[in-house]
Amino acid sequence: MASWREHLAEQMPAELAREIDVYEGQLELKKQGKIEDKLFGEARLRRGAYGQRYDNGQRHDGISHRSLPFPTAATKGTETVWDAPGMQRIKIPFGGLNPQQMELLADVAEEYSDAICHITTRQDVQLHYVHIEDTPDLMRRLAAVGITTREACGNSVRNVTACSIAGVCRCEAFDTTPYAKAMAYHLLGHPDTQDMGRKFKVAFSGCNTSSCGLTNIHDLGFIAKTWQSNGIPRRGFQVTIGGGLGAVPYDAQLFDATVPEEEILPLAQATCRVFARLGEKRNRGRARLKFLIEKLGLEEFRRLVLEERKILPPDPRWTDYLKDVERYHERPAKPSSSLNRANLDPKLEAWRATNVYQQRQAGYVVATITLPLGDITSWQLRQLANVARRYVGDNVRTTVEQNLVLRWVSEADVPELFTELERLDLALGGAGKIEDVVSCPGTDTCKLGIAASRGLAAELHEQFVERQKQGAIDPAVRDLHIKMSGCFNSCGQHHLADIGFYGVSRKVGGATVPHFRVLMGGEWENNGATYGLTIGAVPSKRIPEFIDHVTQSYLSQRHPGERFKDFVGRIGKKALKEMVDAFSSVPSYALDRTLYSDWRDPREFTISDITTGECAGEVVPQIEFDLQAAEQRNFEAQVYLEQNETQKADEAAYQSMLIAAKGLVRTQLWDLGDDPDRIVAEFKTRFYDTQLFQSPEAGQYAGGKFALFLLNRHADSGRAFTPEKARHLVEEAQLFIEAVYAYYQRMSEQQAKARAKVKPGTPVAEAAV
Amino acid sequence: MMDLSKFGIKFFAADADGFDILKLIPVYHRWIQQGALQDLLIDVADYSHVPAGPGVMLIAHEGNYALDETGHERGVVYYSKRRLSGGLSDRFCLVASKALRAAQLMSEDAELDGAVNVLGDHLEFFANDRLAVPNTDAAYAELEPALKTFLDKLYAGAPYTLTRETDAKERLSVRVKAASPAPLETLFERVT
Numbered sequence A: 001m002a003s004w005r006e007h008l009a010e011q012m013p014a015e016l017a018r019e020i021d022v023y024e025g026q027l028e029l030k031k032q033g034k035i036e037d038k039l040f041g042e043a044r045l046r047r048g049a050y051g052q053r054y055d056n057g058q059r060h061d062g063i064s065h066r067s068l069p070f071p072t073a074a075t076k077g078t079e080t081v082w083d084a085p086g087m088q089r090i091k092i093p094f095g096g097l098n099p100q101q102m103e104l105l106a107d108v109a110e111e112y113s114d115a116i117c118h119i120t121t122r123q124d125v126q127l128h129y130v131h132i133e134d135t136p137d138l139m140r141r142l143a144a145v146g147i148t149t150r151e152a153c154g155n156s157v158r159n160v161t162a163c164s165i166a167g168v169c170r171c172e173a174f175d176t177t178p179y180a181k182a183m184a185y186h187l188l189g190h191p192d193t194q195d196m197g198r199k200f201k202v203a204f205s206g207c208n209t210s211s212c213g214l215t216n217i218h219d220l221g222f223i224a225k226t227w228q229s230n231g232i233p234r235r236g237f238q239v240t241i242g243g244g245l246g247a248v249p250y251d252a253q254l255f256d257a258t259v260p261e262e263e264i265l266p267l268a269q270a271t272c273r274v275f276a277r278l279g280e281k282r283n284r285g286r287a288r289l290k291f292l293i294e295k296l297g298l299e300e301f302r303r304l305v306l307e308e309r310k311i312l313p314p315d316p317r318w319t320d321y322l323k324d325v326e327r328y329h330e331r332p333a334k335p336s337s338s339l340n341r342a343n344l345d346p347k348l349e350a351w352r353a354t355n356v357y358q359q360r361q362a363g364y365v366v367a368t369i370t371l372p373l374g375d376i377t378s379w380q381l382r383q384l385a386n387v388a389r390r391y392v393g394d395n396v397r398t399t400v401e402q403n404l405v406l407r408w409v410s411e412a413d414v415p416e417l418f419t420e421l422e423r424l425d426l427a428l429g430g431a432g433k434i435e436d437v438v439s440c441p442g443t444d445t446c447k448l449g450i451a452a453s454r455g456l457a458a459e460l461h462e463q464f465v466e467r468q469k470q471g472a473i474d475p476a477v478r479d480l481h482i483k484m485s486g487c488f489n490s491c492g493q494h495h496l497a498d499i500g501f502y503g504v505s506r507k508v509g510g511a512t513v514p515h516f517r518v519l520m521g522g523e524w525e526n527n528g529a530t531y532g533l534t535i536g537a538v539p540s541k542r543i544p545e546f547i548d549h550v551t552q553s554y555l556s557q558r559h560p561g562e563r564f565k566d567f568v569g570r571i572g573k574k575a576l577k578e579m580v581d582a583f584s585s586v587p588s589y590a591l592d593r594t595l596y597s598d599w600r601d602p603r604e605f606t607i608s609d610i611t612t613g614e615c616a617g618e619v620v621p622q623i624e625f626d627l628q629a630a631e632q633r634n635f636e637a638q639v640y641l642e643q644n645e646t647q648k649a650d651e652a653a654y655q656s657m658l659i660a661a662k663g664l665v666r667t668q669l670w671d672l673g674d675d676p677d678r679i680v681a682e683f684k685t686r687f688y689d690t691q692l693f694q695s696p697e698a699g700q701y702a703g704g705k706f707a708l709f710l711l712n713r714h715a716d717s718g719r720a721f722t723p724e725k726a727r728h729l730v731e732e733a734q735l736f737i738e739a740v741y742a743y744y745q746r747m748s749e750q751q752a753k754a755r756a757k758v759k760p761g762t763p764v765a766e767a768a769v
Numbered sequence B: 001m002m003d004l005s006k007f008g009i010k011f012f013a014a015d016a017d018g019f020d021i022l023k024l025i026p027v028y029h030r031w032i033q034q035g036a037l038q039d040l041l042i043d044v045a046d047y048s049h050v051p052a053g054p055g056v057m058l059i060a061h062e063g064n065y066a067l068d069e070t071g072h073e074r075g076v077v078y079y080s081k082r083r084l085s086g087g088l089s090d091r092f093c094l095v096a097s098k099a100l101r102a103a104q105l106m107s108e109d110a111e112l113d114g115a116v117n118v119l120g121d122h123l124e125f126f127a128n129d130r131l132a133v134p135n136t137d138a139a140y141a142e143l144e145p146a147l148k149t150f151l152d153k154l155y156a157g158a159p160y161t162l163t164r165e166t167d168a169k170e171r172l173s174v175r176v177k178a179a180s181p182a183p184l185e186t187l188f189e190r191v192t
Helices: A014-029 A036-045 A098-112 A132-143 A175-188 A259-278 A288-297 A296-309 A320-326 A348-354 A377-393 A410-425 A453-469 A540-557 A562-580 A624-642 A646-665 A676-688 A704-715 A723-757 A764-768 B021-034 B088-108 B137-155 B182-190
Strands: A059-060 A065-067 A075-077 A087-090 A116-119 A125-130 A203-204 A220-228 A231-241 A253-259 A357-358 A364-367 A375-377 A395-400 A404-410 A484-485 A499-508 A509-522 A533-539 A601-604 B007-013 B041-049 B057-058 B064-070 B075-080 B118-126 B160-164 B173-178
Touching: A014 A036, A014 A624, A036 A075, A036 A624, A065 B007, A087 A132, A098 A116, A098 A125, A098 A132, A098 A453, A116 A377, A125 A132, A132 B064, A175 A220, A175 A259, A175 A320, A220 A253, A220 A259, A220 A601, A253 A259, A253 A296, A253 A509, A259 A288, A259 A296, A259 A320, A288 A296, A348 A364, A348 A410, A364 A410, A364 A453, A375 A377, A377 A395, A377 A404, A377 A410, A404 B173, A453 A484, A453 A499, A453 A509, A453 B041, A499 A533, A499 A540, A509 A540, A509 A562, A509 B007, A533 A540, A533 A562, A601 B021, A624 A646, A624 A723, A646 A676, A646 A704, A646 A723, A676 A704, A704 A723, B007 B064, B007 B173, B021 B041, B021 B057, B021 B064, B021 B088, B064 B088, B075 B118, B088 B118, B088 B137, B088 B182, B118 B137, B118 B182, B137 B173, B137 B182
Parallel strands: A203 A220, A484 A499
Antiparallel strands: A059 A065, A087 A125, A116 A125, A116 A375, A220 A231, A231 A253, A357 A364, A364 A404, A395 A404, A499 A509, A509 A533, B007 B075, B007 B118, B041 B057, B057 B064, B064 B075, B118 B173, B160 B173
């Protein structure tokens, strides 16, 4: 039986295949105890392999805390047990999927997870309960259909999102899809994005008025715009910066109202550089870009980014993709047609009213597949891929409301499509309506979850669906958005909902009771323009009756045509607080125990299962990744040596020294590039000629002769490759890498001491230098 | 020799009108507290909101248990996720024994009030590893002898019919219909 690695060798892009091999090598080294937890933890996060609840090997089972006796005590990160199941996040740039990718996602969900694909609020796909040792093959299979998990988690540029109806939208300036795609792949693995102190999120929107792009909540937002310059029509973007939800939501600020299309990639790159250089690295709670902008001020931040932009080494990729923008178009599977609306089935009509969007292109519509809580089974996804192939071709996307859309449905096909979806149990209506509740994973699987957001979301979803079947929801109420998160970190985007919730706990008579804090009046439209007001906390089990009360109050007290957001603003916080307070009481434990456990989890509620989240990742300086890559390359050199591939062994050992030297030089000179001559010259000038590398303080490994191993090999470009020389070089390379390690450690200690001496209040830019 | 560790067996249950699958959640949590099954039980995953999905799952280190509702056919499923040792038919027996034990516990549980009624004469075997066992005639031909050895043991030589999944994109799976039902404990004893 061949391995997936062998089986897919011809189908995976070479670079991706090699990255996954390196990752698998890291897994092996970690199992052998040769990589420290912190480094491995961040390395796996950068490949999207995330921790999951109880992965510290402890779980409260409702009676007491119990250890989960996994087979080994090995770890895969700080306080993270090797054998504990984890989550695999899979980046889907701009949510774009084709049927082949859908089938593959279905397969891997079945074989490595629990046969469920979960769509996230950032258009990713997540698989849960995945064993770490299955992740390399999982990644290879994804790579074979053009999907990478690289930088899906960790301190990196996360999935680049975009409107799910980009290109077919009736109000967009132009299709942002090719721009979002170019941005996603330009920043993926880019050297300028590897040393950030925290995650970085980018979104594209086709307009300023709809909700789908949500640029207001992103570190970097691009809103499509056209204008005239000297009478010439120009395409570009209004760029916003520093938005973000989290515990304290920040509105994005206007960076530039008109950035020409050819400038968006370098601008993003320059922004990442400034963020990496000056962003907070020690205090995780203040490390997002929004805090840096707050600290520096928008004007100063803008100045720094524009200065950085000027000195960026030119890169043809900034504009190469623009020639494809002109040619970019999606190919429908079928010609356009019109729907005969006479005698349509009432069920179909009801579904069509909420789940079908008329495209800008006549005769085509977008059909939304409503997924309860963002979940779809493997069987459904595989079957849906077939349906997509037949009706829309490659034009499927995930949405930030945790649904899927089929674009370019020929309108006359809608009844037949609906029948197909019914067969798959995917013909649920109510897309974007009150029953389409959005939720993060919460306590189901998240290490940070406080309350069971998915339990509550499922309960509300089912109640609303049932009421809607009975026609018992007023249209004004049905238009409301409900979103929830298991904690204050806002993965469920609760700030943007008409009624939002996030999990908290309260002590009542010595016991802990799950609650949700209520936010009201958020605005989903206008790219998520307004954040809801936080009002107070309601016990988890009382939320459904609380929502009934709020919605009834809205219906009975609203002015004609008044939106919920405006109603909330008009009646004011005092009245809203009274509504919340009316539902805040908790009966004693003796009187009613049900409030002391959470939705769909009968265990007596506790918050003791919360552990350190991995959302922030560990801050691991880039040089540590470089040194690890150098070791990996040297390991490969040893393998070549064993296989009697002398030249390959020699070259790999030489490359391993170059990687280590480059890592070291880049601590001083970021724009080093990959030219070996330049790497060696800069290393020599900065570390050898200055005698820093051979200084006694630099540790026992850092003798000058170790530096000479690199310098001599570099100078010996015409060398004859012999087994003996190669063996020596492999050994020398290992010593050189150790010497760089030793020097780096010494340097880090000295910097830490220097930092300790920096007085509080020192300007950040000054301290960072 | 075929090396298959990731596979599952679903024993179909009789229809129970009006049974609320959410009743399983406290039952599974109790099983975790009591260590009621031989696997390392980790957590409960509720997918009851997904129509015709995996229902409510009990996640273990070695494999997953569920009262599965795929295809609107309810049944107790267990599938192995970790490496197994021994011959293929022995592995099938092990996985079947785990599914049968869970089915027994469900049928006896007072909180479930007899709503989970596994008849034992109708099961589905599925290979959950497309590399080791793709859904091809050749792979099935290689698998079939071990499968029949296991089924002969399970049904003590009584006749049964086999029907293969025909969609090549689905996992290799086989439906087995025995001539007559047998008590779960009898089936369990035969494979342990």
